[in-house]
């Protein structure tokens with residue numbers, strides 16, 4: 481599924497937060513959204529998910545403007561994992577993941593055997609199979625983050641929008657999650673602070689500064705010392721490591 485923003489702007493009264501963003505994410509691509517705190521990554525993801533109505537411009541899935549789509553229709557197209565806004569839920573982990581199936585079922589009957597199998601596979605994929613019956617409240621931050629991702633996978637959508645999904649995860653689970661994002665045939669837009677992780681696993685990076693796209697392309701064209709200095713206000717050396725991967729070594733805040 482192709483996800484597009486066309487001349488997309490969004491803001492609150494007196495302040496434009498996402499500014500005239502043009503972005504096309506092709507089917508199966510994994511695009512990393514990078515930018516400093518407050519640059520508009522989460523706001524753009526919310527617009528792409530249809531949770532924010534643009535003040536101008538539009539969001540399109542496979543060429544169709546999503547304005548006016550119901551939450552249920554949107555949820556059959558994209559799954560969104562927000563930066564953990566955690567609820568103190570009384571549900572079990574398995575029940576939270578099963579919520580991913582809500583948009584596919586009918587409201588008057590419970591989950592089918594197929595729904596249960598899909599939820600179990602998603603739990604397994606995120607290394608949580610043993611925790612299905614655990615109360616949500618008992619999970620660690622990283623386990624919750626993985627459970628949110630399992631819920632999104634269980635939604636079985638072609639679009640996956642992830643807002644800093646590696647937050648709270650230990651290194652192994654960060655790498656596994658990014659491998660999953662890179663390998664899935666789904667279309668993925670992922671906001672990341674870890675530039676090395678973004679460079680390694682994303683097909684393309686989109687750099688935001690004050691709500692505008694200031695660079696869009698392969699990591700080596702986006703993570704240049706000049707842009708890192710201008711946008712992130714850090715001095716950094718950018719090189720290749722022994723495996724040929726882009727390596728960013730920070731010298732410190734720009735002076």
Ligand SMILES: Nc1ncnc2c1ncn2[C@@H]1O[C@H](COP(=O)(O)OP(=O)(O)OP(=O)(O)O)[C@@H](O)[C@H]1O
Nearest residue numbers: 492497515516517518519520521522523524563671
């Ligand atoms: N509903 C809102 N009302 C007012 N200001 C908002 C609202 N949502 C976001 N903002 C502001 O818009 C700016 C962009 O926020 P956003 O969360 O999109 O940035 P971000 O790039 O995801 O930041 P971070 O890296 O810190 O998560 C911030 O200054 C934020 O305070």
